[in-house]
Amino acid sequence: MKSVRRKFEEAFRKIRSELKDFEGPKFLTGRRIFLLALMAIPALFLTSYFAAFTLMVLTVALSLTVNRYNLNRFGLELATFSTVTMATVFGPRIGALLGLVYICLQMFSGSTPGVYMIWVVPSYAAAGYLTAGLNIDIVTLGIYTSVTLQSIFTLMTFLTSRGRLPKFIQYVVFNLAINFFLFKTVARPFLSAVGVQ
Incomplete structure (x- = not known):
């Protein structure tokens, strides 16, 4: 497991260094081009793109803010809320695609992605696919x-880096509280505004 982890870490370091070496106008970095391309993908599939795109912008803005002010331990993220609500709106296939897009936007805009992408990205895609098919109240579902x-x-x-577990558990507690708040207070009005509930 550790050798696989090292290989992935080396691959991510190589990708990160290639993105940093990209040359172009100062405002146009390799990371920004990647983020813009990632944000444009759903436009090919969605008819009601505005809500999904707004959540993309908010996900990136929050992720950049969290990274800028070193708030990582507080579990601030919008990928979960965005994935679940948009999967409810657009169905399983688009929900899976949006789950993938939201988590990649969050990971690439706020911090350097690491080996944990191996399980985080597929988990969000699966969450987008599976939550779309469940006929459960949005608060409970979220x-x-x-x-x-x-x-x-x-x-x-726990399996890959036990030393990080105490800090991660702190993140999880905050994250669950924030997501509970978002789904309890914002999800229904948001879906109502989009025309789903």
Whole structure:
């Protein structure tokens, strides 16, 4: 397991160095080009793109803010909320695609992605696919999805890097509280505004 982890870490370092070496106008970095391309993908598939795109912009903005002010331990993220609500709106296939896009936007805009992408990215894609087919209240669905994702991530952190587990558990507690708040207060009005509930 450790040799596989080292190989992935080396691959991510290589990608990161290639993105840093990209030359162009100062405002146009390799990372920004990648993020813009990633944000444009759903436009090919979605008819109601505005809500999804707004959540993309908010996900990136929050991720950049969290990284800028070193707030990582507080579990601030919008990928879970965005994935679950948009999967409810657009169905399983687009939900899976959006789950992938939201988590990649969050990871690439706020911090350097690491080996944990191996389980985080597929988990969000699966969450987007699976939550779309469930006929459960959005609040319950969002809370169950948050707990399930964080349980998977905690188990994988335990298996791959136990030394980080105490800090990660702090992140999980804050994250679950924030997602509970978002789904309890914002999800229904948001879906109503989009025309789903």
